[in-house]
Amino acid sequence: MSPRDLGDDPLPPEIVRSLLCSVCGDPVGVTDRTVRCGRGHSFDVAKQGYVNLLHARIPAGTADTATMVAARVDLLASGAYLPLAEALAKVASEHIESGLIIDAGAGTGYYLAHVLDAVPAAYGLALDVSAVALRRAARAHARAGAAVWNLWEPWPVADSSASLILNVFAPRNAEQFHRVLTADGVLVVATPNPGHLQELGDLVISVDDGKDARLEEALGDRFGRVDRREVTQRVTLSPAQLRQVVEMGPSAHHLHRDGRRERLDAITEPVDVTTSFSVTLYRPVP
Ligand SMILES: C[S@@+](CC[C@H](N)C(=O)[O-])C[C@H]1O[C@@H](n2cnc3c(N)ncnc32)[C@H](O)[C@@H]1O
Numbered sequence: 371m372s373p374r375d376l377g378d379d380p381l382p383p384e385i386v387r388s389l390l391c392s393v394c395g396d397p398v399g400v401t402d403r404t405v406r407c408g409r410g411h412s413f414d415v416a417k418q419g420y421v422n423l424l425h426a427r428i429p430a431g432t433a434d435t436a437t438m439v440a441a442r443v444d445l446l447a448s449g450a451y452l453p454l455a456e457a458l459a460k461v462a463s464e465h466i467e468s469g470l471i472i473d474a475g476a477g478t479g480y481y482l483a484h485v486l487d488a489v490p491a492a493y494g495l496a497l498d499v500s501a502v503a504l505r506r507a508a509r510a511h512a513r514a515g516a517a518v519w520n521l522w523e524p525w526p527v528a529d530s531s532a533s534l535i536l537n538v539f540a541p542r543n544a545e546q547f548h549r550v551l552t553a554d555g556v557l558v559v560a561t562p563n564p565g566h567l568q569e570l571g572d573l574v575i576s577v578d579d580g581k582d583a584r585l586e587e588a589l590g591d592r593f594g595r596v597d598r599r600e601v602t603q604r605v606t607l608s609p610a611q612l613r614q615v616v617e618m619g620p621s622a623h624h625l626h627r628d629g630r631r632e633r634l635d636a637i638t639e640p641v642d643v644t645t646s647f648s649v650t651l652y653r654p655v656p
């Protein structure tokens with residue numbers, strides 16, 4: 371994987387071409403590490419390499435915190451979720467050869483970087499509301515750029531500009547997915563299965579069985595499912611990795627309940643767990 375050198379253009383030009391001003395919707399260009407449109411709206415590129423296109427406050431608690439991001443960086447670096455990254459990379463390389471990949475809710479850009487490695491002529495845009503996570507995503511790959519954005523608002527991205535949208539454990543805005551994907555584009559969604567981390571009981575928020583139906587419902591009649599693959603592995607997690615797994619996601623907000631923090635801290639031996647994900651492919655319905 372070739373990380374991005376921030377001495378380069380702050381955002382690859384192939385990505386800037388697809389970005390729109392988030393105030394007026396006009397195309398943008400980059401000069402002096404500033405993204406601006408012809409009407410003079412401008413957005414700074416942070417020294418860490420991401421651009422903040424937000425101009426409205428986002429609800430508190432929406433973005434991943436620095437603690438969650440740090441836990442996710444460590445857990446992902448250990449390779450515990452590598453099989454999922456490899457499955458996503460394989461699916462992407464089977465379906466596209468080039469174009470723009472948008473990772474909606476990209477976090478640190480870990481999965482996007484793997485996918486870009488598998489599709490050498492593609493570029494990647496990481497969208498996420500967490501600036502802390504995007505500091506990582508901006509450096510995750512030489513062909514990636516990162517922008518702070520709230521996925522529930524209309525995206526500052528041109529119509530029919532993406533050949534693939536990646537969505538890994540993140541919010542799904544079906545209307546925007548459909549608008550920005552090309553007619554022959556593909557949406558790749560990763561979700562945890564009901565058996566995921568089942569050995570950890572209530573230390574992780576359980577995945578309910580209705581999630582599948584809700585996913586399809588959220589995508590409505592805009593997308594049709596064309597393929598689904600399951601990625602299930604047994605992995606041994608060290609006590610430190612167990613803490614990272616819990617602290618990197620929404621379960622972190624529930625650790626104060628029912629003695630969970632104490633039970634997690636009491637684990638001193640490695641634990642074998644099941645990781646289980648679904649990778650589902652959708653095509654836009656015309
Ligand atoms: C569980 S994390 C997954 C991150 C990444 N896909 C991964 O698996 O490593 C969910 C991500 O969605 C982002 N997120 C949550 N709500 C969002 C919103 N409304 N707009 C943009 N990003 C959002 C969070 O900041 C976080 O990075």
Ligand SMILES: [Zn+2]
Nearest residue numbers: 391394407411
């Ligand atoms: Zn503008």
